[in-house]
Amino acid sequence: MGLITRRPVSAAAGVSPVVNLSHTPSLAGRQRWVLALTAAAALLIGLDASVVATALTAIRVDLHASNEELEWTVNAYTLSFAVLLLTAAALGDRFGRRRVFVAGLAIFAAASAACALAPNVSWLIAARAVQGAGAAAVMPLALALLGVAIPPQVRARALGTFTAVVGASVPAGPLLGGAIVAGTSWQWIFWINLPIVAVLIPLTLARIEPSRGPRVRLDMPGLFLATGAASGLVLGLVRANTVGWGSVETLALLGTGLILTAVFIVVELRTDQPMLSVRLFAVPAFAAGNAAIFFVWASAFGSLYFMAQFLQDGLSSPPLTAGLQLMPWGAMTVIVPRLVGSQIHRFGERPFAVGGMLVHGVSMLWIAALAAPEASYGQFIAPLVLSGVGVAAAIPAAQSAVLGAVPPSAIGKASGAYSVFRQLGGAFGVAAMVAVFSASGGYASAGEFTAGFAAAMVACGLFAAGAVLAGLAL
Incomplete structure (x- = not known):
């Protein structure tokens, strides 16, 4: 592959640079439309990943969902989103980016209606998987359309705005979900998507010019192998809670996932147009x-999954109150990344990745120690803030490392790989947290829930330790 040297990370890498806006040309009228529409679509997709958090308790009660089924209402979306990201980007290059972007929005809206109409949890899980497929077509194409429409001299400014808008979905999602559940019913967290998409699609067709990328052959073997590997591993973690870790079913699922992962690596090494360039992983x-x-x-995602429930089931907070109580954590994910992004070129990625996850990991252990039915919310504000700061510092550092490690020609594939690993991390995190929670607690009482929640937060701390070890290698 040749020697790959490090290079300064630009705004294209997703890190907010220091830009002298007084000397940056303004966006033209059509460019403003492209920025507004792509950012709005990406915000909608981001919200749907987190808006469910404060609605989980209502969904569990209304649909009589088991712990395993509740978990899949989150992971079905995350998994299909993760495994289809790279394929959706390739489809956009081949058949037209605007066309696939609009198709993704339409699929997302139709699946949202199916979620709202779900008569049982199985229907909801299936609809969430389709929703994730639509989201996978929107997110990478939003960035591609933005990159094509905005010239290099103003791209940094546009990407900074885009990142800030999408980042707002982290604190806004749980708050919006809580407000909707408190004001109407959980179904409206999905119904609300339809009028937004109904506005976005005609405006996109009217205001965004069509574009295409290089016509590459779709890596269908890679798609099927990646889907099978991820599904086997996550399903194995989920089923282990019900049938036991040493059961034939669990071992078969986990073994199948590992085997398909190995086959995927071999196939991707041998194909000339791989879905994921495995050779890039030779770069430390x-x-x-x-x-x-x-x-x-x-x-981070595992802790958010249970923290929103703990505030309701453990501390008896109403859904809207729980959303507001998560704001100290979520607000940090908007404020901190821009500050960290402006300092990475001075200090490098390692201090922010390692330091951030150390702070987050300690905060998880702090929350675990505080967790008790008689605890007050005020005790959790400080660790929530510190956790949010730590996560928000580590994310841009990891992104900078990934995109700064490859030559410009490989930025697209590197960005796709980063997005896939982020989404898969969320799916595995939720599956692992549920496994730990189920082994230590349950939903029968506030005390039982709190016991499982505390154990899950300790597991979050262990995942943070994994991120620290990885960060040391940056």
């Missing part, structure tokens, strides 16, 4: 950065 910073984001998001 690239491999370490992807490992770091996997563990970062496993810990």
Whole structure:
């Protein structure tokens, strides 16, 4: 592959640079439309990953969902999103980016309606998987359309705005979900997507010019192998809680996932147009950065999954109150990344990745120690803030490491790999947290829930330790 040298990371790498806006040309009218529409679509996709958090308790009660089924209402979306990201980007290059972007929005809206109409939890899980497929077509194409429409001299400014808008989905999702559940019913967290998409699609067709990329052959073997590997591993973690870790079913699922992962690596090494360039992992910073984001998001998403429930089932907070109580954590994910992004060129990625996840890991252990039915919310504010700061510092550092480790020609594939590992980390994190929770507690009482929650937070701390070890290799 040749020697790959490190290079300064630009805004294209997703890190907010220091930009002198007084000397940066303004966006033209059509460019503003492209930025507004792609950012709005990406915000909608980001919200749907986190808006469910404060609605989980209502969904569990209304649909009589088991712990395993509740978990799949989150992971079905995350998994299909993760495994289809790279394929959706290739489809956009082949058949037209605007066309696939609009198709993704339409699929997302239709699946949202199916979620709202779900008569049982199995229907909801299936609809969430389709929703994730639509989201996978929207997110990478939003960035591609933005990159094509915005010239280099103003791209940094546009990407900074895009990143800030999408980042707002982290604190806004649980708050919005809580407000909707408190004001109407959980079904409206999905119904609300339809009028937004109904506005976005015609505006996109009217205001965004069509574009295409290089016509590459779709890596269908890679797609099927990646889907099978990820599904086997996550399903094995989920089923282990019900049938036992040493059962034939669990061992068969986990073994199948591992075997398919190995086959996927071999196939991707031998194909000339791989879905994921495995050879990039020979670059230490690239491999370490992807490992770091996997563990970062496993810990962060796993903690968010249970923290929103703990506030309701453990501390008896109403859904809207629980959303507001998560704001100290979520607000940090908007404020901190821009500050860290402006300092990475001075200090490098390692201090922020390692230091951030150390702070987050300690915060998880702090929350575990505080967890008790008689605890007050005020005790959790400080560790929530510190956890949010730690996660928000580690994410741009990992992204910078991944995209800064490859030459410009490989940025697209590197960005795709980063997104895949982030989404898979979230799916594995939730599956692992549920496994730990189920082994230590349950939903029968506030005390039983708190016991399982505390154990899950300790597991989040262990995932954070994995991110620290990966960060040391940056």
